[in-house]
Amino acid sequence: MRRLTIAEAIREALREEMRKDPNVILIGEDIGIPGGWGGPFTVTQGLAEEFGHERVIDTPISETGIVGMAIGAAIMGLRPVAEVQYCDFLFCAMDQIANQAAKLRYMSGGQIKIPLVLRAPTGATGRGAQHAQSLEGLFINISGLKIVAPSTPYDAKGLLKSSIRDDNPVLFFEHKLLYGSKGARKERGGVELLGEVPEEEYTIPLGVADIKREGKDITIVAKLLMLHRTLEAAEELERDGISVEVIDPRTLVPLDKETIINSVKKTNRILIVDECPKTGGWAAEISAIIVEEAMDYLDAPIKRLCTSDVPIPFSPVLEGYVIPTKDRIIQAVREMLG
Amino acid sequence: MIELSREKLLLLYRQMLSIRLFEDRVYQLFLLGMVPSTLHQYQGQEAVAVGVCAVLNRDDFITSTHRPHGHAIAKGVPMKRIAAELFGKVTGCCRAKGGSMHIGDYSVGMLPAIAIVGSGIPIANGVALAFKLRKTKQVVVSFFGDGATNNGSFHEALNMGAIYNLPVIYVCENNFYGASTHISKVMKLENIADRASAYGIPGVVVDGMDVLEVYRVASEAVNRAREGEGPTLIECKTYRYSGHSRSDPANYRPKEEVEFWKSRDPIFQFKKKLLELDVLSEKEDNRIRSEVEKEIEEAINFAIESPLPSPEIALEDVYA
Incomplete structure (x- = not known):
């Protein structure tokens, strides 16, 4: 194709x-x-x-x-x-x-x-x-x-x-x-x-998440650039025998809660990786949904890996420091799996 | 003076009277505690809404402001649907979701009134853009106050309306006060219409207490717009008799100033003219008044008797 x-x-x-x-x-x-x-x-x-x-x-x-x-x-x-x-x-x-x-x-x-x-x-x-x-x-x-x-x-x-x-x-x-x-x-x-991208006509409905990678040990929800960093991290973790399920919500409103919740019910762990700032952010909303609707399935506290609560700095060194990286995603997963 | 038929002249008179008596009646009901929230009333400015809307066709559009009752009546929103909306009843023109500041009725060409100062002007451009692309010859009028012309929306929108030659008429109702602040404190120009030159479009000052003058100037601007010649900024110098909103006693305005403008009352002046022209007699005036009063009472009764919305409809109409 x-x-x-x-x-x-x-x-x-x-x-x-x-x-x-x-x-x-x-x-x-x-x-x-x-x-x-x-x-x-x-x-x-x-x-x-x-x-x-x-x-x-x-x-x-x-x-x-x-x-x-x-x-x-x-x-x-x-x-x-x-x-x-x-x-x-x-x-x-x-x-x-x-x-x-x-x-x-x-x-x-x-x-x-x-x-x-x-x-x-x-x-x-x-x-x-x-x-x-x-x-x-x-x-x-x-x-x-x-x-x-x-x-x-x-x-x-x-x-x-x-x-x-x-x-x-x-x-x-x-x-x-x-x-x-x-x-x-x-x-x-x-x-x-x-x-x-196929030549023929297709559409994707709003409000349907996509499981970009199936796994069983932990669910990671990520979008946009963070999705790609998450997929790279998942690849590396796989080599160590850690199976990561990666969910791309694709639309934030409407949100496909069901796909995320079902994944958590399966993996019992969830990490949200987000380039938005942490405080009061989208990752917090996902966390709240899990607490309200799937708390009993969790084997570990929810974790959010987000951009630091600072304006985005200029120097690549500084920018790289405040935005989640593949290495930090890997580290967070390892911590959660203890 | 422009040539208008007797019927048209009487229609202008009746519409101004409808707005005045409706607003007066709503105020009484507000004082009786029957109308929730607050009100921004239109008494004094009737010649503007009526003079402009009388030029428009039913399928032309208007955008309005936090003070929309007059525009709504002049554009043909049924009075009982307006009254019901003010009372928060489900039979209101916006199903009780909008209220006084968001009166609107798409079917007669009035978008829901926009209560953020200046924000309706860019939206009017979009309506005009649709008319222009479809070559329909429809036009849109954006009503706003003097205060809006100090807002960035005004600048962006007039510039864009000008460069795209949109069929839009920008009607500024200069009532000299943005809430309690006199225009002289916030603007160095004497005439807001002068701002039109910054966008390369015509700007016209008109006596907003003279409905025939408003009608004449609006006709020219609407014709220009329909012929693809682009927007006009019309500044109508007018006055609101009430405070900014119902809680405002307007102590910031000198008594003499209020008296001066009331002596130029648009309805009184127009009645005088119609009597002189023999278009109207005192007897006919009484007849029109009682017809208007009857229509208002019917509208108010409709509002009072209409059911409140069931609370769950608060969750409807968010998305199409």
Whole structure:
């Protein structure tokens, strides 16, 4: 089967949905400029040429204006895929995301729908504190949003197509180190990630986790870049006879609790590895679910391995220190298995 | 003066009267403890909502603010659905999920009102974008107050509306106060409409107490928008008779100022004009008043008699 990068898989999902449905439009900064980049990570390259500038809309650096315009267009039945260049910039549009996109349908008593996708590159890549955050976990606290965080090209394509067809606002987080360099900008320290993506049409429903590796001794839940570090760790641990089950939630809202709980019932141990900060974070939410619903199955305390509660520092030495690594995942597993 | 039919003139009058009497009645009920929460009322500004919405078609859209009752009545949201929403009843236009500050009715072209100052303006752009891409000739009006024009949303949205030539009309209701703060403390310009030049779009100042002037200026802006000539910023100088919200006695406003604006009351002025033009007689005025009062009482009774929502519906309508 052919192998694509995440950037290519996302581009293909956009192209297919735009061909299929004239209501799908793109809104963002630097996404369709002739001779430009196709967005900060080249994802939209070639789309303005195919679909024209009426449907691939370049914007000023106005995140509030971008998200607000996407919301209004979505209410009227278009299916905008808006984007910000780095998810850190979502904070510039926070009112539109949290007070408007998430709530307008509810406070209208269900009169309107907001079929909006907001793409946002996440994760630390050596750029310092304002282009580095992992914010996907933060948004789970805002009812009315769906949160998607794919880790592989196959998942990215199938989930993006479902997100575009979904009638709700979806925040779609893409990890900058997973885009790959084939036809895309190479990120220093990026995972050279190519994945099998079938030629034929497929979608992946939101709210279904994927067991990326089966195992019996311990469950690790991880997403985005941390999923890949976890899989590397699991490979090494296997050589020492430790069998790790790795679950990729793929969507944070809706969350496939059942797959995680069932895994814990089998392995009796759970480690959550997360690039989001630890305090009040997504890993804490997973922990709480396990305590509420599967506490009796645990043979060891739950452990969270998260990014330290600090802004992301610049120097690679410092950045590497605060974000979970393969070695620290291995160490955490060994400690838990005593 | 613009040429309007007798029927249209009387419609403008009746709508302004409807808003005034509805707001007065709701205030009485609020004082009786029958309306929960707070209220941001529209008395004094009626000529703006009515003058602008009278230009619009049913399938044109508006966005509104935390002070939306007047816009809702002018755009044609059924009064009984508005009243029921204020009372927190399940028959309200937003199924009791929205309340006073989020009145809206998609079927008549009013998005749920947006109570974060300035935030409706970028959303109006999106509505306009949909109209433009579909070449429907529909337009959208975004209502907001003077306070919103000091918010970043205003800047981002007007710039984007301008560069994309969107069919949107930005209607600023300058009532001179953002909550308790007078505009002179927060803006060096005398006219908010001057800000339009920063975006390369027309900006027009209009007497917001004169419904025919508002209608005339709105007509020009709406025509421009329908013809693909892009947005206009209209500043309507007007005044709210009440405080910012129901708990606000508005002690920060000089009595003389309030009296001055009340002497220019949009409904009184328009009635005078209609009497002079022989479009209206005192007798007909009484008839219109009693019809409006009857409609309001029916709406209030509908609200009072409507059931409260069953609590579990609080969990519905989050996702489509």
